[in-house]
Amino acid sequence: MALFYGNGTDTGPDTLPFTFENLVNALNTVYPHDWASFFKERLHELTPAAPLGGFTQGGYRLVYRDTPNAWTAPAGKKDFEYSIAMKVRPDGVITEVLIGGIADKAGFASGMKLLPVNGKPFSIDQLQRAIRSAKGATAPIECAVENNGVATTLTLAHHGGEQYSALERDAGTTDRLLEIATPR
Incomplete structure (x- = not known):
């Protein structure tokens, strides 16, 4: 990740722009993945609904109820x-x-x-x-x-x-959001 910190040199206060390819390459050094497709899909393509993969993979689903959720x-x-x-x-x-x-x-x-x-x-x-x-x-x-x-x-x-949106626990899956939010 030295790319984002002056390429490992002491530049002092400066603006160091980076390219899309720089970002993808840096992320691949941390976690190999098709980051180019990931960002192109989320930044340049329109979808009819919000990306909910993080919630569903975290053990929840988006539902609509006739009462406000605990947050609102x-x-x-x-x-x-x-x-x-x-x-x-x-x-x-x-x-x-x-x-x-x-x-x-x-x-x-x-x-x-x-x-x-x-x-x-x-x-x-x-x-x-x-x-x-x-x-x-x-x-x-x-x-x-x-x-x-x-x-x-x-x-x-x-x-x-x-109709009010709410996240509902999917009982058949692991509660990954709770795992992430639990103090260590």
Whole structure:
């Protein structure tokens, strides 16, 4: 790893750039692997989902539940990212819409402001109630929105209720994450 420390010389404070090949070669001296493919796949290719190999190989799986996980619950934050694929401020302004998600497909966009939801004045709690009541139903969630001074109605065809991500232990595998996190 001397490559990353001035090639073993005392350079003093200096910027020493390195190439992709330098990185791959240095990593191969530590642990032989196809590092070039590993990084090209993760840095230059798009995938529909996050790489979860570290979690699954560590003995866990990603699941979605209708209650917040232990990490987000104490904050009391209501997050709709995994249920309707958008983030909303308490004043109703949409701050993020996940591309290809339910809200995006329905025509929602960042900067729009939610007005009534299912005919009732907007609040985060009202949006949460609408998502909960749509679970298993057939009627979509109706949202009046304002975009640049123009009001319109959009519908969310989401019937899965609230969804929060969580890591769940896979009982049939070794708990490698616990092994890593255990103090020595």
